[in-house]
Amino acid sequence: MGATFDFSFVFQYFIKLLPTIQLTLLIVASAIAIGLVVGFLVALPQMYNIPVLRRVSQVYISFFRGTPILIQLFLFYYGLPEMLKLIAVDAARWPALYFVILTYGLHSGAFMSEMIRAAVASVDRGQVEAAYAVGMTGPQAFVRIVLPQAFATALPVFSNLIIASLKDTSLAFSVGVMELTGKASTLAVVSRHLIEAYISLAAIYFIVSFVLERLLRLLEQRVQKRGLASL
Amino acid sequence: MIALSGIKKSFGKNEVLSGIDLKVNRGEVVAILGPSGSGKTTLLRCINYLEKPDSGVISIGDFKLNCRQHGKKDVHALRQKSAMVFQQYNLFRHKTALENVMEGLVVVRKVSKAEARERSIALLEKVGLGAKLNAYPSELSGGQQQRVGIARALALNPEVILFDEPTSALDPELVGEVLSVIRQIAEEGITMIIVTHEMGFAQEVANHVVFMDGGVIVEEGEPKQLFRYPKEERTQQFLKRITPEAGYSI
Ligand SMILES: Nc1ncnc2c1ncn2[C@@H]1O[C@H](COP(=O)(O)OP(=O)(O)OP(=O)(O)O)[C@@H](O)[C@H]1O
Ligand SMILES: [Mg+2]
Numbered sequence: 001m002g003a004t005f006d007f008s009f010v011f012q013y014f015i016k017l018l019p020t021i022q023l024t025l026l027i028v029a030s031a032i033a034i035g036l037v038v039g040f041l042v043a044l045p046q047m048y049n050i051p052v053l054r055r056v057s058q059v060y061i062s063f064f065r066g067t068p069i070l071i072q073l074f075l076f077y078y079g080l081p082e083m084l085k086l087i088a089v090d091a092a093r094w095p096a097l098y099f100v101i102l103t104y105g106l107h108s109g110a111f112m113s114e115m116i117r118a119a120v121a122s123v124d125r126g127q128v129e130a131a132y133a134v135g136m137t138g139p140q141a142f143v144r145i146v147l148p149q150a151f152a153t154a155l156p157v158f159s160n161l162i163i164a165s166l167k168d169t170s171l172a173f174s175v176g177v178m179e180l181t182g183k184a185s186t187l188a189v190v191s192r193h194l195i196e197a198y199i200s201l202a203a204i205y206f207i208v209s210f211v212l213e214r215l216l217r218l219l220e221q222r223v224q225k226r227g228l229a230s231l
Numbered sequence: 232m233i234a235l236s237g238i239k240k241s242f243g244k245n246e247v248l249s250g251i252d253l254k255v256n257r258g259e260v261v262a263i264l265g266p267s268g269s270g271k272t273t274l275l276r277c278i279n280y281l282e283k284p285d286s287g288v289i290s291i292g293d294f295k296l297n298c299r300q301h302g303k304k305d306v307h308a309l310r311q312k313s314a315m316v317f318q319q320y321n322l323f324r325h326k327t328a329l330e331n332v333m334e335g336l337v338v339v340r341k342v343s344k345a346e347a348r349e350r351s352i353a354l355l356e357k358v359g360l361g362a363k364l365n366a367y368p369s370e371l372s373g374g375q376q377q378r379v380g381i382a383r384a385l386a387l388n389p390e391v392i393l394f395d396e397p398t399s400a401l402d403p404e405l406v407g408e409v410l411s412v413i414r415q416i417a418e419e420g421i422t423m424i425i426v427t428h429e430m431g432f433a434q435e436v437a438n439h440v441v442f443m444d445g446g447v448i449v450e451e452g453e454p455k456q457l458f459r460y461p462k463e464e465r466t467q468q469f470l471k472r473i474t475p476e477a478g479y480s481i
Binding site for chain 1: 279280281307310311313314315317319321322323324325334335338339340383387
């Protein structure tokens with residue numbers, strides 16, 4: 001089916017794919033940003049043991065952790081416009097990218113909430129009591145004592161989630177978003193140099209995640225001892 | 232002066248404090264003794280509202296709080312009147328010794344950083360840690376951590392410092408250094424309530440000893456009196472149990 005292997009195409013495709021990194025990173029960054037906010041909101045009822053909301057957030061987490069992200073993508077892309085029709089909102093023309101970002105954001109929110117909950121729980125209760133005992137208010141104790149330490153604990157998990165979500169973005173192609181994988185597949189099909197296109201694609205993912213990993217590792221080392229104070 | 236009256240506290244059906252009345256005069260050092268589970272820690276924690284009493288009145292200095300009717304602000308105000316030294320030290324682990332002591336001054340008391348720094352350094356020197364200002368808790372021994380904990384409490388210049396078994400998590404060879412710091416600040420006339428199992432220390436440092444059992448104060452009085460001639464049978468048994476070699480000698 002394909003043309004004969006020609007290494008020069010690997011280079012050519014690599015260059016052609018470079019600009020698309022931007023779109024992929026945009027999806028990752030938006031998903032992580034939404035994920036952090038959602039994750040925090042979802043973690044709250046768990047941390048403060050709020051009766052009904054706690055259940056709701058558990059179901060949320062189970063759903064997004066327990067079903068394939070591809071299915072979630074389809075559900076949102078095809079299902080959400082139908083639902084919005086019921087309240088007279090026309091979402092049929094919204095760019096697919098919106099749905100992708102929403103899905104990935106909610107998806108990472110589930111993982112982020114687990115990360116936040118575990119990190120906050122890792123700061124021992126005694127330090128919070130000590131903060132109260134020196135006269136701090138709840139929010140002061142949270143911001144000054146819990147958060148910096150939780151942040152340091154969460155960072156390695158956070159790095160993993162970023163890398164995982166980078167790889168997940170390759171599925172956005174299935175609803176027609178021309179991110180890295182989408183672009184590479186198109187190049188491959190048009191030129192019939194499939195292997196070359198996918199080698200370039202793999203190289204790009206590898207380089208991007210390698211760089212991200214390095215940067216996050218540096219941050220981790222700085223935060224290790226002192227938490228947020230070192231930033 | 233500190234006055235507790237009618238402090239009650241239950242955890243579920245388990246009544247841990249069954250109406251505690253206690254008066255502590257300014258400058259007094261009160262030692263609280265009693266068997267495990269008698270409610271000593273709970274009482275101490277009620278005084279700074281780490282535990283909310285079910286009922287009773289707490290007054291410290293000119294501030295009075297009725298446990299049945301108060302707002303968040305009152306709790307905040309009450310907590311500013313006292314400081315606490317914990318059994319497990321509970322230092323802020325992401326902060327240096329100096330920062331641990333400064334934290335309350337800067338964040339709660341709104342003292343300028345420069346002044347807080349100066350005062351904190353002086354306090355750390357006083358507890359013998361002038362050379363460890365920039366050490367993190369993980370780099371300090373238990374005894375050193377507890378001395379930072381004491382400096383942190385002193386920094387706030389509270390009406391009373393509450394100690395919950397400040398030496399019981401320490402290796403035996405480190406107990407002395409912490410006790411001597413407490414002894415030193417006791418001599419300066421700082422009001423203290425100390426829960427302790429160190430009988431010799433209680434006898435030496437305290438002006439007043441309180442014996443608790445089953446959520447009530449069974450007996451209280453001057454150390455000499457209470458240790459030598461306990462009136463209540465429960466006190467006698469307790470003292471006999473913790474000092475097995477016939478009788479307590481001074
Ligand atoms: N948060 C809590 N929830 C439920 N029960 C508690 C709680 N804290 C304390 N208790 C119970 O209250 C009782 C008194 O506990 P407390 O810690 O005040 O005793 P203590 O006199 O300090 O004992 P020890 O000498 O062992 O420290 C115990 O039976 C304990 O199980
Ligand atoms: Mg106790």
